[in-house]
Amino acid sequence: MPDLGVRWLFDGKGVIYEEALLVWEDGRVVAVEPNRARRAKIYLRQAIILPGLVNAHTHLDLSTLRAEELPRAACAWLNQVIAHRRQATPEIVAEAVQRGIRESLRCGVTLVGDIAGSPQTLLYLNGACLRARVFVEVVGLSRSRARATWRTARQLLTSKSETTFVRLGLSPHAPYSTRRSLFRLAARSGWPLAIHWAEFAEERDLLISRAGPFRDWLEALGVWEERGLISDYDELLDLITPAPKTLFIHLNYPDTSLKHVLPVWASQGRAGVVYCPRTHAYFGHMAHSWLRWLEQEVPVVFGTDSLASNPDLNVLNELRFLWSRGCPLAPAQLFQRVTHTAAELLGWPETGALCPGQWADFVVMPLTDSRVSNPLQSLLESQVLPQYVYVAGQLVFDAAHSG
Ligand SMILES: [Zn+2]
Structure with missing residues (x-):
């Protein structure tokens, strides 16, 4: 069963996990759980996973x-x-x-x-x-x-x-x-x-x-x-x-x-x-x-x-645009609107969130600083692009090989 350990994970519904393990099989999420003892095969130290x-x-x-x-x-x-x-x-x-x-x-x-x-x-x-x-x-x-x-x-x-x-x-x-x-x-x-x-x-x-x-x-x-x-x-x-x-x-x-x-x-x-x-x-x-x-x-x-x-x-740039102009919503509320809420509205309720049973559609975003305490805010205040993008558990974009 493929898995990824990561410093941060946002589930799309408002919860941010620190030290998380994401496990998937046959294109669907099997578990999101604490990454105790960092037992994942691959550990992403300076990154956050978001739903696609x-x-x-x-x-x-x-x-x-x-x-x-x-x-x-x-x-x-x-x-x-x-x-x-x-x-x-x-x-x-x-x-x-x-x-x-x-x-x-x-x-x-x-x-x-x-x-x-x-x-x-x-x-x-x-x-x-x-x-x-x-x-x-x-x-x-x-x-x-x-x-x-x-x-x-x-x-x-x-x-x-x-x-x-x-x-x-x-x-x-x-x-x-x-x-x-x-x-x-x-x-x-x-x-x-x-x-x-x-x-x-x-x-x-x-x-x-x-x-x-x-x-x-x-x-x-x-x-x-x-x-x-x-x-x-x-x-x-x-x-x-x-x-x-x-x-x-x-x-x-x-x-x-x-x-x-x-x-x-x-x-x-x-x-x-x-x-x-x-x-x-x-x-x-x-x-x-x-x-x-x-x-x-x-x-x-x-x-x-x-x-x-x-x-x-880049819909994340829409959030950055609003954030830079003093948006009153918290970062997690903003990110929820480009993940879970939007997927539901488009009639794709089995995407947009990372929890068991959902499609394993997710994005690995690098963080500019390993010491950040609010990774979503850090994404809003940087210009970083995804490192990896997965759809149905398959890697569909890898920044290192994108030319
Ligand atoms: Zn239009």
Whole structure:
């Protein structure tokens, strides 16, 4: 039975062990116990083991874009991303998804919530060691585009079965871009949903006035159809009520309709918020209300979003970003949100924690100083990357051999 002795181990649920022994077999954790007399075959003196990290929101198929090369105004940025999508050959999409997978594992991310704008994402994830909840994207305001996107998504979801590594979901893209019928169909399909919600101020303006920069932009793209647009966020909440679970991605702008609904849905295990701190900062949005959602016991987890708005796919860097700006949460509470809480929210409850029966998905992080007394805080205050990454008990990344 393989095992590792380590100076520190964080279990993903809030407990930090000093001098721990992690034992696994057939890909699953068998025991986490005190490493008395350091009886492990290998002992990691200056390191901490964490459950594999969870990046709750990304777009692997945009991994060939570079945020620093794109404009930051909403319409201009969206235009560039759309132009990229329209021009991307299958080879470019393949390169992007594979780059995103490699980048994730290098950063210790073993589970992602991915929005798939292309069926190719599933193709490449199926051959990788990265676990994922893949939300197949549906988008379009006009009846004809809605029909076409729904047909493609339905075919994909019925032809692909879930695997040990990939689970499925649907992503009606956003209130400003997606026909109301698509929200209804998606919510009744039985799949979990991920929706970009109140990401841009222009979205709220469009819903209120049916005019403004987003209308001009959608008209210029030739995709505007007012009848397809939802009336307001209240209508959208009604439409998605049948969904088993919804991830509300971003919530960068206040939306009063969610204020009462979200805590209720969260208490039923049907909703959570994904906040992408560095992407939020990239666009210069108003201050985020994630701490207020936490006060109402709504699970908040973190994502990087894509490389079109973030320099890397390292979700630990999202925690470091918050920590450096005076985050009031304790380090263990922050780490819990990129492990156990996020795995549960993505519908992967058998990952994200290190205890018997869970998948042996874990990361060995080196510590800069052997005398640290709070190793999680030390990780937040350093820039270290993983030394080793294991998925299902198998070594999938070794920094010493990564070139
Ligand atoms: Zn996104």
